[in-house]
Amino acid sequence: MQKAEEFSNRWGIVLASLGMAIGAGNLWRFPRLAGQYGGAFLILWILFLLIWSIPLLMAEFSIGKKYKLGVIGSYGQIGGRKFTWGGFFITLCTLGIAFYYSVVTGWALQYLGLSTQNLWAFISGGETIAKALSADPAYLDQYWNSISSGNTWTIILYILAVITGIVVLIKGIQNGLEKANKILIPSLFVLLIIITMMSLNMENGYKGLEYMFFIDVKHFTNATIWIEALSQSAWSTGAGWGLIMTISSYSRKREDVVLNTFIGGFGNNTASLMAGMAILPAVFALSASEGDAITYLQSGNQALTFTIIPKLFATVTGGAILSFIFFLAFFLAAFSSLLPMLELFISNLKDMGFSRKSAALRTAIFCIVFGFPSAYSLNVFNNQDWVWGIGLIISGLLLIVAVLRYGVSKFKRDYIDTDSDFNVPATYFAVALIFNAFLGVVLVYWWMSQGYSEYPWFNAEGNWNVFDVYSNASIVTQWGLVIIAGLLLNKYLYRIFVKNRS
Structure with a gap:
C-alpha cells in the first residue's frame, strides 16, 4: 500500500x-x-x-522511494524476513x-533568548553580557552549567520544541514539512551569509580563513x-540514519535518486x-593572539558553542548583533533537523x-518522556x-549488509538507475559499499578502543560498568538490548510492517 x-x-524533497x-553539528x-x-x-571530509x-544516501533514498514505507517496513522489504530487526535497530538508534x-x-x-536580551541591552544601554563578564569572568560558564542540568526552563523549552515540531508535522508533508523547510532552509543560508x-570584515578575520584552508601535510599521518x-x-549528512529513507518515501515516482542525493550531500x-x-574568522579576529584562537577552537563542542562564541562576540561593538544572528541560525538548523527525526517515528x-494525527501525538509523548533524562542530566x-552517535555506524553497516545480500550491481540497476537521468559508475558504487563495510568495523573498533572511560568494561570492583557515561559496557549493553528486542520481535515486525503492507 503506497502512501x-x-x-x-523536486525542491520540496531537496x-x-x-x-x-x-x-x-x-x-x-x-x-x-x-x-x-x-x-x-x-x-x-570531502573524500568521505x-x-x-x-x-x-543513494541506497537509502532509493529504498524509501521504491517501497513508500517507514524505515522498518522499507528495510524489511530489502533485507527480507530474517533481517527486519535491522530496520528496528536503525529506527531505535x-x-x-x-x-x-x-x-x-x-x-x-x-x-537565542540570552542573545536577544543582550541585543536589547546593547540597544537600550542596559546590562550586556560584556558588562556581566567584566564583573564576573565566569559568567557564561556559570550560565551554561545552570541550564545544562536540572534547569526548569531547559525542560520547558525542549518540550516546546517537540510540540512545535509535532504541530508542523500534523499538517502533513506538503502543508507541514515542505512549507516549514521553505522558510527554515533559505533563512538559515541567508543568516550564514550575513x-x-x-566575520570576514573584522580586523584579522582573514587569518581564520587562511588557517581553515591551509593544508598541513603532517596531519595526514594522524x-x-x-x-x-x-x-x-x-553524522552530518545523515548517512545511515534512516532519515533520507523516510523523506524519500514521500517522493514522486520519477524522482532522480542520484541527483537528489548529490544535491543534498554537497548542500550540507x-x-x-x-x-x-563565519566562526573561524570571528574567533581569530576577536582573540588576543593566534595561539588563543587555536586554543578556543580546540576547547570542545559544547564549550565552543555555548561559552566561547558568546564570550568572543561580547567583546566587540556589534558583537551583540553577531551573537543574535548566530544563535538564530543555530536554532533554525537544530529545529530543521529535529523535524525529520520526528517524522521517522510518525511514519513507522x-x-x-495509526492516522497521522494519532501517530504524531504518540511521537510527542515518546519524545517528551524519553528526552526528559537528557534534559535533566x-x-x-x-x-x-x-x-547512539557511534550506533549510527552500526546502522550504516546494516544498510550495507542488506544491499550486499541483494547484490550490489542488481541493486543499483533495480533501485538507483530507475528514473535517474544523472548516474554514477557501477564500479564506484560497488567498491564504495564493500570498502565501507570494512571501514565501518574499523571505525567502531577505533572509537571504542580510545579509552574515554577509566574502566571501559568493568569498574574497580569488577562489576560490569554499565552506568559509566563513556564506557564500552554502556554502549554494548544498550545496543544489545535493542538488538535482542529486535530479534525477539522479528516475526511480529515482519508481519506488521512488511507482509501486511505488501
Missing part, C-alpha cells in the same frame, strides 16, 4: 533533505574540526562524502538521537583526523563550509495503522550522544 502523501516538487542534513562540531586540522581535514556518505537532540534545540532556544560577511573526517561526514557540505567561514506508526545527555 498518499508526497512532496509537491529542501527536506537539506533540513535533515544541516543541523547543529554544522555550526557546532564542524568549525572546531576545521579549525583544529585546517585544510587537511577539509580534503578528507564521496566514499561513505553519498553511496549510503535514530530515535535515541531524537530524544536528546530535542534538548539541543531547547538549549538553542535558551541561548554572519560570514560580518589517524585521528581520518576518523574525525569520516564521522563528521557520516556547503552549509558547513559557510559555518566555518502510520505503517502500524548532562551526564545522561553525553551518554546517549556517545552510545
Whole structure:
C-alpha cells in the first residue's frame, strides 16, 4: 500500500533533505574540526562524502522511494524476513538521537533568548553580557552549567520544541514539512551569509580563513583526523540514519535518486563550509593572539558553542548583533533537523495503522518522556550522544549488509538507475559499499578502543560498568538490548510492517 502523501516538487524533497542534513553539528562540531586540522581535514571530509556518505544516501533514498514505507517496513522489504530487526535497530538508534537532540534545540532556544536580551541591552544601554563578564569572568560558564542540568526552563523549552515540531508535522508533508523547510532552509543560508560577511570584515578575520584552508601535510599521518573526517561526514549528512529513507518515501515516482542525493550531500557540505567561514574568522579576529584562537577552537563542542562564541562576540561593538544572528541560525538548523527525526517515528506508526494525527501525538509523548533524562542530566545527555552517535555506524553497516545480500550491481540497476537521468559508475558504487563495510568495523573498533572511560568494561570492583557515561559496557549493553528486542520481535515486525503492507 503506497502512501498518499508526497512532496509537491523536486525542491520540496531537496529542501527536506537539506533540513535533515544541516543541523547543529554544522555550526557546532564542524568549525572546531576545521579549525583544529585546517585544510587537511577539509580534503578528507570531502573524500568521505564521496566514499561513505553519498553511496549510503543513494541506497537509502532509493529504498524509501521504491517501497513508500517507514524505515522498518522499507528495510524489511530489502533485507527480507530474517533481517527486519535491522530496520528496528536503525529506527531505535535514530530515535535515541531524537530524544536528546530535542534538548539541543531547547538549549538553542535558551541561548537565542540570552542573545536577544543582550541585543536589547546593547540597544537600550542596559546590562550586556560584556558588562556581566567584566564583573564576573565566569559568567557564561556559570550560565551554561545552570541550564545544562536540572534547569526548569531547559525542560520547558525542549518540550516546546517537540510540540512545535509535532504541530508542523500534523499538517502533513506538503502543508507541514515542505512549507516549514521553505522558510527554515533559505533563512538559515541567508543568516550564514550575513554572519560570514560580518566575520570576514573584522580586523584579522582573514587569518581564520587562511588557517581553515591551509593544508598541513603532517596531519595526514594522524589517524585521528581520518576518523574525525569520516564521522563528521557520516553524522552530518545523515548517512545511515534512516532519515533520507523516510523523506524519500514521500517522493514522486520519477524522482532522480542520484541527483537528489548529490544535491543534498554537497548542500550540507556547503552549509558547513559557510559555518566555518563565519566562526573561524570571528574567533581569530576577536582573540588576543593566534595561539588563543587555536586554543578556543580546540576547547570542545559544547564549550565552543555555548561559552566561547558568546564570550568572543561580547567583546566587540556589534558583537551583540553577531551573537543574535548566530544563535538564530543555530536554532533554525537544530529545529530543521529535529523535524525529520520526528517524522521517522510518525511514519513507522502510520505503517502500524495509526492516522497521522494519532501517530504524531504518540511521537510527542515518546519524545517528551524519553528526552526528559537528557534534559535533566548532562551526564545522561553525553551518554546517549556517545552510545547512539557511534550506533549510527552500526546502522550504516546494516544498510550495507542488506544491499550486499541483494547484490550490489542488481541493486543499483533495480533501485538507483530507475528514473535517474544523472548516474554514477557501477564500479564506484560497488567498491564504495564493500570498502565501507570494512571501514565501518574499523571505525567502531577505533572509537571504542580510545579509552574515554577509566574502566571501559568493568569498574574497580569488577562489576560490569554499565552506568559509566563513556564506557564500552554502556554502549554494548544498550545496543544489545535493542538488538535482542529486535530479534525477539522479528516475526511480529515482519508481519506488521512488511507482509501486511505488501
